[in-house]
Amino acid sequence: MPFNVNDTLADMMQVLKKHFAQDWPLIKNTAHQFLQARISRLALLAELRLKNQLPPNFFAERMQDEELLLQSELHAITIVTAASAQKAARAAMQIFMKAVSKAITF
């Protein structure tokens, strides 16, 4: 069965969407950026593999590296989500503080 990079990545995107359900709007762009990079990387790898221009094991090693890259990307997505939650919490606190100082000086 032929390997379709775009279909596979679209499926991966759906898995991420399901996993990060609530935070999806927040991380959609970052996830999309990572998946686009993966498309061009795997397309280049597949092209060179098909042309038989890579030494033995080189392809297998790069496929192993994909796992580490995916791990890093998921960590980055988690940080983007946490940073956004932190900004929201601080903004809410500022509003609360302003309201309290207004009430006190009233």
Added chain:
Amino acid sequence: MKLFFKTILLFALILSSCRVSLVPDYNANIYQQIISAASRNDRIYIDLLQANPDNRKFSLYAKRYASLETAIQSIYLQYQARPHANSFLPIIENIQTLFVKFKNEHQSQATPLSADQVRLYQQYARDYWKPLLIAENALK
């Protein structure tokens, strides 16, 4: 009524002293170090691509690899010492792992690296820096 306002004021003061910290504050200096290390990493592969195969020997690039490995370790140490930055550490560990792996492959290959191999290394190197840059940038 006065007691009510005093209580609210006290509550607000306590809350204002508890800043929510899930991630560290943005650090422009570290961000610049990441950009610099990523650029130097990319430059190794650009130079390898421009060189003819005979000039792609590991020995010609060994010093640059060593210097870059030190820079990555320095970035790692800074994140280790930074409060609330634990979630960044696996990303940098993966950068270290892949950087050293590519360096070792370059060193151990008996024949010169082909342009295609270098293109792939370059692509992977660009992409292993990206999560760290995106994560640090999200702190802005």
